[in-house]
Amino acid sequence: MIPLFLLTSLLLSGFFSQIDKCHAVFPIKEATIKDIHSAFNQNKLTSKQLVEFYLEQIKCLNPILKGVIEVNPDAIHEAIKADEERKAKKGSVWMSKLHGIPILLKDNIATKDKLNTTAGSLALLRSVVPRDAGVAKKLREAGAIILGKASMTEWAAFRSEGIPNGWNARAGQGKNPYVLSVDPCGSSSGSAISVAANLATATLGTETDGSILCPSSFNSVVGIKPTVGLTSRAGVIPISPRQDTVGTVSDAVYVLDAIVGYDSRDTEATKRASKYIPHDGYAQFLKSDGLKGKRLGIVRNPFYNFDDDKLLTSAFEHHLQTLRQAGAILVDNLEISHIETILDSSVSGEDTALNTEFKMSLNAYLKELVASPVQSLADVIAFNKKFSDEEKIKEFGQDTFLAAEATNGIGKAEKKAVKNLSKLSKNGFVKLMKKNKLHALVAGGPDISRVLAIGGFPGINVPAVYTNTGVPIGMSFGGLKGSEPSLIEIAYAFEQATKIRKPPTFL
Template identity: 60%
Template sequence: MKSHYSGYSWAAMAILAPCFSLIIFAHETPFQSVLHNYSAEGFSIEEATIPQIQQAFKAGKLTSRGLVEFYLDRIKKLNPLLHAVIEVNPDALLLADIADTQRLKAGGTIESALHGIPVLIKDNIASNDKLNTTAGSFALLGSKVARDAGVVNKLRKSGAIILGKASLSEWAHFRSSNAPSGWSARGRQAKDPYVLTADPCGSSTGSAVGVAANMAAVTLGTETDGSILCPSGANAVVGIKPTVGLTSRAGVIPISHHQDTVGPICRTVTDAVYLLDEIVGYDPRDHRASKRAAPFIPKGGYKQFLKPDGLHGKRLGIVRGPDFSKMSGSSEAVSFEKHLATLRQKGATLVANSGIDAILNANNGIEENTILLYDFKHDLNIYLSELLQSPVRTLADIIAFNKRHPQEEKIFEYGQDYFLEAQNTSNFNAKDYKKSLKRVQSITKNGIDKVLKDYKLDALVAPGNNFNIVSLLAIAGYPGIIVPAGYDKSGVPFGICFGGGRGSEPTLIKISYDFEHATKIRKIPMYKI
């Protein structure tokens, strides 16, 4: 849901907390000043991209063990303050050693781009190993999944190392409208590594914070409405929200089969695309959606669209949104206009009056909310019923668990209004559910689809905090990519969002990659108290 609505046990985390006392001695300090940056043979891991890491593997300058040790050290030092990671994989170093052995036997070169690369995955994505999958809630602690999520299965086949589980807004921010973004009972409050008091957004908060602070090479998040795009923008990283079905949702704790999607959150467009390439594809356990999306996957994958001239000849519809006037004079508004000039300089044609604002106003969120409430109860109950073991088997069980554990789950502070509303829904034959589905389909067909076609647009461009366009992409099931776009006067990051029609990832990748290289906005985090 959008923001505005293991290795380390809790005991271990309490022990590790004093490690961070070293960092809190000034109002502003670069993380690197108190952290050791692993360097060997002239290779620095901090901010290293997947291609750079693979080249270091090949040249014998780096091992997967050394890489994993670096990230475990970062987690040990940073997590007591940032709360980006709920658990680390106790087998991470063993898996790293296996990867190193495989690479040695292969003569130093393995085809998979993710082989030996540590990946942090959001805690609502199932992994059939020693890690828990809990959506940040104590209600699912100790539950046992039957198998890896579809995307995790693909990661393992690629040779990637599951580093651990990232924190999140509990239940992907679909428990309570009052809980802050990035809070969960198990993970506590995740914090923006640039400005600790800033809203880190959610619900894929830990994934965004973790990769921004170099606590992982790359991460996976999920989105129903804004949960990849918003935290990526707020933490100066790149997020790709794929077309619904392009990546399997099987084994992901659900909100809605209509809108849920899994996507990369990384420091660069290149890394995000490399990760995307490894997780897309048909999955019989997510048959309907993945079959529909599979034809959009290009032969040869998505890396071929990382082009330096990706903006040339593109037609982009500008989406300022109904609230943009309120941002007048702000850092984000000024930067957005500056970036529009950059897009023009790179050869793009910008269309200012495409009629998209009228569509944004038509989408008031009521229909979407109705759909999500019905879907959540239905989809979650199915997920829970398929667990091999679990203390809860239905949404009603979770509501009861929270009532029995109000302190741990902060029920008195935040409540569980979304849960209660969802529990009160009936079935998919309900008139308000069917009416809402038709309304959303109409907004998509006669709205975003029509605008893209009538104005011959390749994509839409909007400020990263424009939740109107993010929600429009969400209800349509369409892709979006957010790229770092600047920092406000307090140092809080913000992004710029590119969105398009179903299966338009190749075009969005071209645009995003070219923009990223033309602007080079991202910088290493500095925390401010």
């Protein structure tokens, strides 16, 4: 028998030889959408070549990283079509920034094609969706190529508190491409892993509470969690219509421009948020001097507590100084009222509200499917029991599912919970932002996500630092509803001033 440590060594040795092989496939690693379109226009690259490059990357790296759950068998055909369209319309200004660009969608975003939409669960394998999700439809209209589905924490980490970030029954355990043994964070883990490791140009993720900002932080990529309602949630396997939002990871602003807007299948939220969308889109706010005059709030406790880690403390203090030098006005040593309660989901009422909202929303989603092995949350729970070995029920459980199934609609407890969350948000984050006339709150790491989640507020993560062991940690910028223009200016200017991101090391 081969000793376990030797087996691991042999596997990783093969993995690194695969990485070297992949490096020779095509010279376009770390390319941005702007770079790719420049190559298109100069006839140095075709969409077909680009898709073939990413498919080879996936073939080489995904057996270890498991960032991609499924590849679109029609991706090359779609790329050829995009090349033909570009050739026919050469010189035309009509072409979208996403035309011919391969994008992965998180596996809870429905696509009406040959791909599955399962939230990583075997229970939804071979289910048939009625139509593309609203955001998938917009991507196709912009000419993007749906490359496949990104892996994710199963059921967006809502099955159980015991499920590891990045794990699902269909693909297994997703790996952080910087340090393979480190938490990739969730639940849009595969979306972040994939763009970090150059398995796609860009990806879509979803966030209810931290699921874009956290994996973006831990995988050293830019991630945008939009204002709730700015992007449609129609056709997305849900948790909570009050908190769910679809966002983007890497080259985030161009993708955001393509997916925002009204959707008749998500009428109330998208109509309410559409007033925030600027007339000429979001790319206009990619300004290198975007920090000038911006008032940025700093809440030291708890968003700069690094357990006496001198490297992190020093790095983030340096970043704060960079913000000042770039023209920002830092309002330091602020406090968010009742922050301890906000960060404890069992005390704030968030758990109570989400459990009820999840059962109602999921049951409604399942009823809309054309075909499905399961028709309700109760069916999913029963499926997991029946296939407990495959779904690792003994190891990870399904306690959150059981708690959600025990709910019975919006009652007094749920109304009280939602009211309390609104009160905490209004008297905490909103009051702080308005009182100090802030454009954004700045935090070291992704822990600001819960503050943003309970109020439906937007946030952006930007790569910021690497620990002594090579683990990435990002800088988070959060603002009030509709503040994406300011957040983009701030985040982009910070990114350009620091240029921290480096390719993954696969340690």
